[in-house]
Amino acid sequence: MQRYSRQRESIIEYLRSTNEHPTAETVYQHVRVQLPKVSLGTVYRNLSQLASAGEILRFPSIDGVDHFDADTASHYHFICNTCGRIQDVPMAPLSDITRLAGAGIDGEITGHAVTFYGHCSDCIHTAKEQ
Amino acid sequence: MQRYSRQRESIIEYLRSTNEHPTAETVYQHVRVQLPKVSLGTVYRNLSQLASAGEILRFPSIDGVDHFDADTASHYHFICNTCGRIQDVPMAPLSDITRLAGAGIDGEITGHAVTFYGHCSDCIHTAKEQ
């Protein structure tokens, strides 16, 4: 059975408070403010456990580091190729897409992810200034 | 300027011959058959270079390892959550999706990726047998 722990509570709390899609390292830095003795290993252990339980989402990124998200409802992401920042994309999930794809593949689809790439406005502006 | 090398040639050739979306390690194992003295570092160096040049695609996967694909045309992937195998999804790219998403985000979209998750038929059958 899963038991309560301050560490896990603090991790979930932080994840729910942000829409920044933080990495384990970032979660660690924030949890450390409240619980200075927390270890990075504990953060990783809890993030993995929560992701396996479906309470949070874990997803890989082109930056080579996994990111985490407390919002488990279907939604899409926009990743800036310059700075790596990940934004939520406010659009309705594509309802028909699973049926469309399912016709052609050899297996059973249970979910999907859509990721947009490009440059966020911050990076576009910074580039122009130079 | 980029110069010719047998190693890079062999890497591209292998990538073009397969639709298995191999990892660097898998590419290495195949290239090694032709060029036994090739090093894993060289494979990584070339894969990174080719991906930067847009000649191949690099994409992260939930298995924590990057995969590579010589097919740079827009197409989608289906990843089996059980065995990790990646299949191409034979469906037309969603033409309208960039415009839909672009309306809501803070930046400029240059591309997108769609990944479906589920279980491939091999893994479904294997599970039933047990």
Added chain:
DNA sequence: ATTGTTGCAAATATTTTGCATTGTG
């Protein structure tokens, strides 16, 4: 001759894990 590329090894970076100890139920 110039300089891109390689093989090798060492260095980074990310994530997982073993273990003795602590904390929850």
Added chain:
DNA sequence: CACAATGCAAAATATTTGCAACAAT
């Protein structure tokens, strides 16, 4: 009291990089 969870450190994995030798132009 049982055993889940922790902190810490070491290990495992994936990828990058410094460098001297080699090869393409």
